[in-house]
Amino acid sequence: MSDKRKIAEAAIVRLSVYNRALGEIEKEGLEIISSDELGDRIGYHATQIRKDLSCFGEFGEVGKGYFVRDLRDAISRILGVDRKWNVALAGAGHLGSALLAYPGFRQRGFNIVAVFDNDLAKIGKKWEGIVIQDTSELAKTVKEQDIRIGIIAVSPQVSQEIVDTLTSCGVRAILNFAPASITVGEGVELRNVDLATELECLSYFLTNEAEVRTEVLRKIKNNNGEGG
Amino acid sequence: MSDKRKIAEAAIVRLSVYNRALGEIEKEGLEIISSDELGDRIGYHATQIRKDLSCFGEFGEVGKGYFVRDLRDAISRILGVDRKWNVALAGAGHLGSALLAYPGFRQRGFNIVAVFDNDLAKIGKKWEGIVIQDTSELAKTVKEQDIRIGIIAVSPQVSQEIVDTLTSCGVRAILNFAPASITVGEGVELRNVDLATELECLSYFLTNEAEVRTEVLRKIKNNNGEGG
DNA sequence: CGGATGTTGTGATAAATTTCACAATATTAG
DNA sequence: CTAATATTGTGAAATTTATCACAACATCCG
Incomplete structure (x- = not known):
């Protein structure tokens, strides 16, 4: 599609994450990787990766996956980090x-x-x-x-x-x-x-989410519950 | 409403930002602030602030605004930073x-x-x-x-x-x-x-968005396009 | 007192983002 | 060659998030 207008900032952050992961994968000696496996490694859905990339072009090969080196080069170009x-x-x-x-x-x-x-x-x-x-x-x-x-x-x-x-x-x-x-x-x-903000988010989680999660787990245990 | 389930992570980050800003405002000696003015200072819409807060309770006074000190205390409690x-x-x-x-x-x-x-x-x-x-x-x-x-x-x-x-x-x-x-x-x-990711986002902007923006501005100039 | 003004909290609406579902196509094994 | 399998790219649907619009009510000023 290669339409560079209106790319979400979050998508750009993800591209950077993909790139870093591809660097690791390249070091491991892998030459080809599927969106599914890449997603597994970094904790994103495969479709998220493919959708993000589709804004900029077609980089994969159907039935095969992505050439690690090529995809890395492509993302580097997109991010503008193919330079100093x-x-x-x-x-x-x-x-x-x-x-x-x-x-x-x-x-x-x-x-x-x-x-x-x-x-x-x-x-x-x-x-x-x-x-x-x-x-x-x-x-x-x-x-x-x-x-x-x-x-x-x-x-x-x-x-x-x-x-x-x-x-x-x-x-x-x-x-x-x-x-x-x-x-x-x-x-x-x-x-x-903001470094302190990062810790404050963790504080929120420790104070609130953990409890909620515990409670939810308890409920699931009790009703065997399809909790929507 | 005070329903703590399903609060977006982004909302928590914003709460931390509100809190920091309220600290600055308190230092300036202001005792009351409206969501509108708070939003102006930190670059968010007033409704975003009110909506975020509404998940946890009612902290403002209609026609008046928020008591800076009270709101700060409330957010601190929500974030769990009313402790060490x-x-x-x-x-x-x-x-x-x-x-x-x-x-x-x-x-x-x-x-x-x-x-x-x-x-x-x-x-x-x-x-x-x-x-x-x-x-x-x-x-x-x-x-x-x-x-x-x-x-x-x-x-x-x-x-x-x-x-x-x-x-x-x-x-x-x-x-x-x-x-x-x-x-x-x-x-x-x-x-x-990831510190380098932060810079990579800026690199993306310098490489891509700036061009787009220039183009948009040119278009606006041509149509006299009522932008804010 | 009464009208003008200011502001919150929130249901409704709009916008953005993510996930699903699947056609298209490449590869592999027999 | 054919069937089975793997995987992409993407339109559509679902979900999430942000914004709008406004009732409710407080305050101010004459």
């Missing part, structure tokens, strides 16, 4: 430091090429081969290094300000780790990762 | 170290009380007041410290093994940062955060 992206990191604290050292970024084509902070004690220091710069140099560096993506690992108090600076320099994609409600203008893509 | 949770961290690498130091966890009631690693050079060292332990001590520590949540910050190669160990010790909630397809048994809640 230069990334700026704002914030050289604990989290920023960990992100700078995170091997998964480089492995998957994302190179952090600049780090910014407003702490005078850190500016000028070299981490992982990169000199920490003052935020005032941001505009110049973004242009010089062709930076397209910004990662926010600063305190929530200054996060919006840094986001504004980045977008005013032409950065159109922001990954925000600061626990704050950030707004961006039209045409800028923002993804928020 | 003890958390185990597996993996004392860069990322583990950053998570251990992350202030947002403690602020929101999550205390990392134990850290595990299999690197002999790290075991026995003290970080942020916590002695890094060998994984062999996991079962004992989980029981002694009443640990209910596990955070996985180990390499993808050993992540499944650590998850299995944790769940076999009775941990029923896992936050996984390892870029691997983890499976858990019935009754265990797993949340995955």
